[in-house]
Amino acid sequence: MQDAGLNARPILRRADLPGDLFARDQVRLTSAAFFNLWTAIEDEARSLDPELPAPLRIAKVMTSDWFDPELFAALCSANLGSAIERIAKYVRLIAPMTIQVQRTAARATVIIDFLDQTKPPPGVFLAFKLVFFVQLARLATRTAVKPLKVAWPLSPDAPEKDTALYEEFFGVRVEDAPLATLVFGAEDFDRPFLTENHKIWLFFEPSLRQRLADLDRTASMVERVRSALVEALPAGDVSMQSVGKRLGVGTRTLQRRLQEEGTSFQHTLDTVRSSLADHYLRKTMMTSAEIALLLGFEDANSFVRAFRTWTGTTPQSVRRSAS
CATH class of the missing domain: 1.10.10.60 (Homeodomain-like)
Structure with a gap:
């Protein structure tokens, strides 16, 4: 958020969350609070620039230098397929969601769904995850990867200019669909990551495994x-x-x-x-x-x-x- 010029304090106020939230260790939010946080990120981004959705604002400053666990684990992977497989394994550390991959000889379909259906995820979060996967592929391969299909539940209230901006970023038309979906050509899905680093991943993975075990242990029955x-x-x-x-x-x-x-x-x-x-x-x-x-x-x-x-x-x- 800092790299994108987004101040944490007003965002946390908008989401009705503690002002020191990001300074705390082992923070866990309910699904509703997590989704409210993303809505607040979008609202704050719009207050600074009404023309630019938050996911695209963040994508502009997303680099391989970020020490973000999800991005780091993905960049160490051999290719996009391997990266999404790793993210899918540990995605419960991020949100109550699942990532499914369906493959054929010609293409790979990535589908995001949620375990907690009590409150639907905001469109900004779904859009960010799809933007993240595409930007990840572009950063790691140094190639202008373009998905074959992009879709998520489009809000009827969403400004038309937002859709146009997303279509410019993805390079394809954004479709309305019940679940957030990305389709990649097999060549792009298997394209080698220039950032692959198996040794660093072997050093990093035990921490992720421990965090997942801690999550299971502290969760209610x-x-x-x-x-x-x-x-x-x-x-x-x-x-x-x-x-x-x-x-x-x-x-x-x-x-x-x-x-x-x-x-x-x-x-x-x-x-x-x-x-x-x-x-x-x-x-x-x-x-x-x-x-x-x-x-x-x-x-x-x-x-x-x-x-x-x-x-x-x-x-x-x-x-x-x-x-």
Whole structure:
């Protein structure tokens, strides 16, 4: 933010966060507070220059000299594919999000989604992540990498000039889509990073692994169970025994810890499934059968019955209301 000419104090005031937040160690924010911080960054950037969105303002000053953990870990990688794979592994240190990569012989699709669906991420954060990945590729390869496709949920209130500026940066048209998405040609995705440094990565990685372990250890049991369920649901293995095994705790301990936090395993499972179902129905065109499979149900009918129990309505009604 300093490099981009953004003063931390007014940003923290806008986000209703402590003025010494960035001077503290081991700071953790709720999803809502984290998203509010990004909204405040955008608002402060607009107050300085109404014509330039914050992600592009930051991209202008983004260099390989930044000792930012995410950027540093990525620059040490062999190529963009390897960099995004590393970022995806440790992304929970940044936000409650997932990064998926789908590859074919000709292209690679990068999709950003969120584990916490209680509050949607602001457009400025999604735009920044996509800008970050493209700028990373350009910095590390010294090549004017241009994605084949760029998309995220565009706000109807967003100024047209913003879209034009983003399209100028990316070099392609920005599309409206339920999930933030980047598509790269295989050649660009595998293009060697001139900044690759395996020895420095071997020195740096243990710290990231430790931070991830610390995050899991300090998280509440409900948070840990939710994360485990999001990963396990598509495979259909959502028994208490299997989740406990993933978390390294016995079934009785898992039950007791959840009870101490005022909930139960079944309630947590239902909450996660209901939240994800609502997200898929509103943000994707997947069928009920496809959603049922992703949520670990045996068939679409079982999913529809469960959805009615959770919400009092049907998946079809939710989809119609979102269209």
